[in-house]
Amino acid sequence: MDEKIISKQNLVNFCKDIVANGHNLLAPGKTEYNLIQDPSEIVLDTKSKPTKASYKTFVFPKAEPILYYKRGKNDVVMLDAKVDEKKTVIFGAKPCDTNSFNILNKIFNWDYKDDFYNERVKNFIVIGLMCEYSDRYCFCTSVGSSPVSEKGSDLFLVPIDENNYAVRIVTDKGKEFIGAYSKYFTEGAPEKSKAAEEKVKQPEVAFDSKQVHEWLGKNFEHPKWDGVGDLCLSCAQCAFVCPVCHCFDLVDEDYSYTEGRRMKNWDGCQFGHFTLHASGHNPRDIQGKRYRQRINHKFKYYVDKFDEILCTGCGRCSRGCAVSIDIKEIVANCTD
Amino acid sequence: MSDKNWEPKIVAFVCNWCTYTGADLAGTSRLKYPTNVKLIRVMCSGGIDPVFILKAFERGADGILVSGCHPNDCHYNAGNFHARRRWTFFDELLEYLGVEKGRLQFSWVSASEGKKFVDVVSKVVNDVKEMGPFKSYDELNSEFMTKFPDMPEIDKNMIIKEEEAV
Amino acid sequence: MEELKKLAKELLENKTVAAVIGYQQVDDKRTKPIIVTTPEDASKLVFNEYCLNNLAVYLTKARIKNLAKQNGTTLKLGIVAKPCDIHAIVALIQESQLKREDVYIIGMNCHGVVKDYGMDFSGETLATKCTPCDSHKPLYSDSNLGEVKDTPKVSDEVLEKIQAVEKMSHKERFEYFKKEFDKCIKCYACRAACPLCYCQRCITDKTVPRWVESSPHSRGNFSWNVVRAFHLSGRCIGCGECERACPMDIPLSLLNRRMTETAKQAFAYVSGRSLDTPTLVGSYDVKDSDELFM
């Protein structure tokens, strides 16, 4: 694996070039990843708190049209929705975010392939940044990741001293991308970045995902689900800020008497109406069942089906929860 | 569309007993008002939901009139009193959110006030004409909208356009 | 908070209440809700400046209500409530979601809470809802606990923001709110956290007809936020839970507070303050202002 070094100043120049080349540049803000116009505003801080929302909306938008239609008396014509083919560079993504595409790729490409997602991912460059933030909700190390994990990054930044970053070239896509900007990069010194990485305090491993998997298989019926269900308020905050939750809804929206669009919108399994049949029957009628589905889907079903834990350990869902439901704590208690 | 030819789209939500009948009277009296306004009849002004207003804006209405019986004259005794409270809030809210006052107007028009109906409608139309198209809401509406290219292969049935039908 | 623990234990022991909805400590600057059903667990209850939640939201949940039904009789539900939370309980009683006799209010004297967990309590970190607050002692309670302390005096941030917004032109205002609403992802955390959003099926989930577009795009977000604010007009008790729950940091209190001011000015009404007055929404006065109408 190749490694380069880039100075702080050049990093800004690099970003300026990205913007100048007409690419979208994203960087973490307080609430979400923001589209950057002026790269000098970017603050790269390994100690920063993760954004409240993940950046999945840039590949799997919260709302996107998938089809346009126009009705006649008897007839209908359809028009395909187009995906913006602009390259998007995400800068300074946390390792717990970067892994999300690996996980999402599975669901969007088993059997049928969702090209709305694929096209966007294809045009996406992920530049990850080592993370030195840790709070009571972080648990990346429990789901097979770490604050220095390069998983899912095309390029990965590690600060090696006051003024320089090591840039690891993780994928060919990344390599190809920085080819055009080679003037900003100098030869790397892997031992320095290694040393920097080793200094990072790793969050404690809170649970063994294999044990959890096993426990979930045996405890579909368990009083704890109702316990947490009674406290949970049934919003979808946890699912919508999650980097890997991927449920969606399809709805038609007319915008005139004859024309309209079919939208693909985020949906959340914690909503009571998610599984509500038109007849009034609801297989998951109480919140306990819905919360159980959430945990099972993340730590059991998805593992069984796609061999990935549907969780990056970013802790966003817990951090944002209005009633302080801590997924780490709940999953950690999924043992005998 | 050039501003010169632009004609506002006005929707009026009216109660069955007073304003609708008042509008009938305007007709019987052969009074004239602009064609921009289309009436949607409900039983009582108390039955008009603010979401109706949003829906109408979503469908490109440039101005909206809500009208019912005068206070104390409600066919259902009190529907319009409840409506009055409701609209006080909704009007404040929309204005606060940046919808100009004249976009949504309210009136009491009784069954015998054909002339007043005409005056009210004309005022709404004039106010909205002065303000021009409802650009703020158009911005909301046009997100994710697409223009269908002229598609010659489409059956003529396709197009629901009055002109072509004739 | 020994008195709280003692009271809760007693209430549970002598079967006055079936459960106590309260707060438990997570770490020293953090609490979370807990539903205590056994006298032993009563010792977990705490009350301090980190009790942010408005627990009244739980009182309308079917399963929580069912806790009170034991062996054919109905016990009370105990709730640890700040004075502002009690406003929500009052509103719930007025709106038939609750009967006064079904709830045992452990009213806590309160001098404000922090904006967010992990902060030190001071004027700067005082939650914005607490700055204009005038109820530091419970209006209604079955037991009144806690000491009365002074609330730090700070300026009313939300009101200042509202005034700033009102100075903008219509176009600027629309732009401003559009930008804020655009952030909305329709997770409905605001709705879930609101004690007064107790509908079994929200208007947004009604599909025949589709009242509010479910898509989280500009138009759908605008509709939802307008409808939410409107449905709480004259009802909102200003607990600020919606804004706190919002993951996208939309300034919802700018709307709620503004409509609360309207209720005050136009109808001299503040929600959740009295069990004896009719609710603003649902009543009328022939003398209400007629200014709006031509």
Next chain:
Amino acid sequence: MKIGVFICHCGENIGRTVDCPRVSKACQWLPGVEVSLDYKYMCSDPGQNMIKDEIRKKKLDAIVVGSCSPHMHEKTFRKAAVDAGINPFLVEIANLREHCSWVHDDIDAATDKAIDLVRMAVEKVKRNQPLTTIEVPVTKRTLVIGGGIAGIQAALDVANAGYEVVLVEKEPSIGGHMSQLSETFPTLDCSQCILTPRMVEVYQHPKIKLMTYSEVEKVEGFIGNFTVTIRKKARHIDESKCTGCGLCTTKCPVKKKAFNSFEENLAYRPAVYVPFPQAVPNIPVIDETVCTYYKTGKCQMCVKVCGREAISFDQQDTLVTEEIGAIIVATGYKLYNIEKKPEGSMIKGYGEYGYGKYKDVVDGLQFERIASASGPTSGEFKRPSDGKEPKKIVFIQCVGSRDDSKGFSYCSKICCMYTAKHAMLYKHKVHDGEAYVFYMDIRSGGKMYEEFVRRAIEEDGVKYIRGRVSKITEKNGKYIVKGEDTLASMPIEIDADMVVLATAMIAQTEASELAQTIGIPYDKYGFYNEAHPKLRPIESTTGGVFLAGACQSPKDIPESVAMASAAAAKAMVLFGSDKLEREPVVAKVNELFCAGCFLCKKVCPYGAVEVKEMKDRNGVVYKEIAYVNEGLCQGCGTCTASCPSKSIELAGFNNEEVFAQIAAL
């Protein structure tokens, strides 16, 4: 769904400004429209037949008629649709005449608008639900509240038509204010003489159940199906035993403790009393508040003298429930008491006239008693203070009435007439007496009324002064009336022996409470509101509740009687069929989603929303939800707009239909 569109030219009325053929052609392209036609006169027989034929031929599911206002011909086209086998509620009218052709000039623009209107109607009709008329059974019994002349007349009319009547009167006797009157204008016939036979007729009528000394406590249900609870106050006399001999009343030792309200407090009555000799029923009442027995446990004089053992001191109030189909409210009026401002009332006192302070300043009804042959003075004109014959009487009209500053802006209507009558009666008895009348205007519309007033002035020499009285003061047993003669533009002062104030007729004190009990609206004065001021003056807005007499507004006797007969006729119309049919435009609650906030209940003007308990399989209540009583619901839809979760819908005007119209704009 196959929809037929029918565009009417209305001769030239629509056709002149709306290009009807173009409209019908354009509408052919609307989704779901199977056939679209235009015709000269759609409402004519050939037009209607055309609609019927097309419905049958094309198997249409619904139709839209572009024609005149639905208020005009909706019924016509619905009937045509029913004839051809379509539910009447699958018919929509696009108003192309009143709302389009008649109000616009530009043919192109009007035609475009017409197409839009039809399109909206088409989209609405696609979502219309077929509805069936609601049938409710009718209990053919009438409740008449109030036993004055209006109530008596209404009760007799209904009973004579063969329907049972329950007549409730809160006083011990029926008769009302009319029984207090001496003579009546303009004929000067004796009031008692014409009223008493009617009272007796009521008493003896086999179809009338008379309940005096009783009050309506609760009214539940709806048109045709009311359940009324009546409180029968304790008389302390066993009605089945009492013969009305009156011995008890004459022997009762309580003499001067209670004023006789029938005599307008100009006399006393004993503790056990009949209000007046001709009372119906002629059964006394014991007034607990003054009776010695209730104070000391002693006396029992009445028990001793009663040969029938009819006295029953421990009698209690009883509650009686009656099943009722129609209610006639005839609770009448009372006179404005000018003594002082009633508590919490908008009415202001009239202290400047010294009523209550000066014994010889009396109101109209008191003067009636003084003038009455059966009154406290046996018809002799004697003033209350010293029993002397007044030689100079001043009558003041519009005391309270037509006076915004006192809280009444209306005209009490009868004062002009009765003041003229009073003056006339006085002049007939006291030939040397002087009668002055201060008036604002003389309103004497009515058969023989103007002539009557003229007679008072011209034949009987009553002196009419146009102007207001500013103050009355007492001086040496005389009352100095200071006023202004506005015709002569000069101040005037009269030293009267007596002053009669024609005070305003106002609603009964408990009028608003009763209105709330029954569920009918009332105006700010407490008079009951009619459903329509012109076309439905007898009905209240609540189905099955009718109004008669002065409870609706000030009225004289013939008007009250006419209104009572009209109300009786309305009740009988209701009883004309066994089942009541009504439009099915009523609200319906979605039981699955109703959260039971009861906002709908709060806003419903008709109290049609009730609480329904939802029970699970074990009979345990798991939630309380709203339930709409179809009989009471009038279909305004205020509840539907109020419902935050949209769990209540108005059939026939549901929200989906409105949205469809907006979408088709």
Next chain:
Amino acid sequence: MENIYKPYLAEITEIIDETPDTKTFKLRLKDAEVAKSFNFKAGQFAEYGVFGDGESTFCIASSPTRPDVIECSFKVYGKVTQALRRLNEGDTIGFRGPYGNWFPLEEQKGKNVLFIAGGIGLAPVRCVIDNVLDWRKDYKDITIVYGARSVSDLVYKYKLKEWQEMSDVKTVITVDPGGETDGWTGEVGFVPTVVEKLAPKAENTIAVICGPPVMIKFTIPVLKKLGFKDEDIFTTLENRMKCGLGKCGRCNIGNVYVCKDGPVFNYAQMKELPEEF
């Protein structure tokens, strides 16, 4: 870029009113190329869309052995089905499919087949019945038990008649007690009771069962009592679906996405799933 969410356009060629609230549409795919190559297997489903109102999931009710027409039946419940009801013959709807797995008919040749259906649940079963009947010689005894709440709730009355008239098919039709009309010649009783009375032999027999959850819940014990093996009892699950493509997550129960891994399951598989259907 391929748009997996884009439907085919289909024309409604015929509308049959089955009951007051149930309709059957016959569909023709508008694109001749697509129509020619279109094929599916018994038990698969599709997404039927009304543009402007959305999509709804129903099984394909016609048999793959009669490919020239696609049929679907639906009961009017929600937004989409109400919109479908408003359509006329000649109107266009969206059609996405076929999706999901199918009944393993090929593998079960040589066996007896028992069909049990209740209410609108006959739609998915009907597809299999017609398929099996078209391959009649490959199967032995065929028994059909169909029940509905009342006579007017019976769907496919014309089909029922056809099957009843066949000499080599045993067709039993029942209505719930109280649902019969004068002149009703069929059975009166609940489906499980009727099956129990009928007592079909379990040996070398597969059962295809579909209907309301209550019916299935009470019929399976009857079949077990009669000796049916778990693997020989087939049903289709009716979870709420949106995409039909194993993406939207709505139909996920346990380790399966019903739209991809189902909707056809045998009872042995079903027992493995959490009870969330």
